[in-house]
Amino acid sequence: MSGHAPFRFQARIRMIDTDSSGRIHHTAMLRYFEEAEMEFLRTLGINRPHRGTYNLPRVHIECDFLHVVKLDDMIDIEVSVTKIGRSSLRFEFQSFSSAQLVAKGAVVAVCADSSTLRPIPIPDDLRARLSAVLTEPKGTGSAIGE
Numbered sequence: 645m646s647g648h649a650p651f652r653f654q655a656r657i658r659m660i661d662t663d664s665s666g667r668i669h670h671t672a673m674l675r676y677f678e679e680a681e682m683e684f685l686r687t688l689g690i691n692r693p694h695r696g697t698y699n700l701p702r703v704h705i706e707c708d709f710l711h712v713v714k715l716d717d718m719i720d721i722e723v724s725v726t727k728i729g730r731s732s733l734r735f736e737f738q739s740f741s742s743a744q745l746v747a748k749g750a751v752v753a754v755c756a757d758s759s760t761l762r763p764i765p766i767p768d769d770l771r772a773r774l775s776a777v778l779t780e781p782k783g784t785g786s787a788i789g790e
Contacts, residue, residue: 648777650722650738651687653680657717668713673747674705677737680721681751684735688773698764700753703732707749717741725774726781731755731763733774736782748782 661672685691713719720740727734732754739747755766766774 648724648779650724650779651680651684651777653683653721653723655679655719655721657713657715657719659715662715666715668709668717670707670709673707673709673713673739673749676719676721676739677707677723677735677749677751680723680737681735684723688777690770690773697758698755698767699758700733701756701761702751703754704752705749707737707747709747711741711744711746713739713741713746719746724779724782725777726750726779728766728771728774728778730765733766734781738782 655676657668657672661668661675663669718741722738722740724736725733726736732752735751735753737747737749737751738745754763755770756762757764
């Protein structure tokens, strides 16, 4: 695996993404992860894979909040590909605010045939683009007890 630097995406926490306490709503970080992932894939020349013969549905999602994230905070999200299997791949995310790790998470997606919705091997062109940026896992296990 290479020491490829993770892709970085920056976003500001919007009002619509907060709860009544002014903190980010727990589901909103997943949307920011997805937005960062889509921009990352664009840099690899992978545009909207769900419009072709295959798509990448999520089969596992995790997110740990390590510090409070509030309205108007700027976050930098690092995206890495940490595992590529026969038909699945794992993205890992680390969100920073003012250089402090505030959240981390992961998504496992499965390459699925668009017609049958059944898993298929990752196409060679997609595998080659993702393999070029494959990195070591950062460990996104639960923050509890770390």
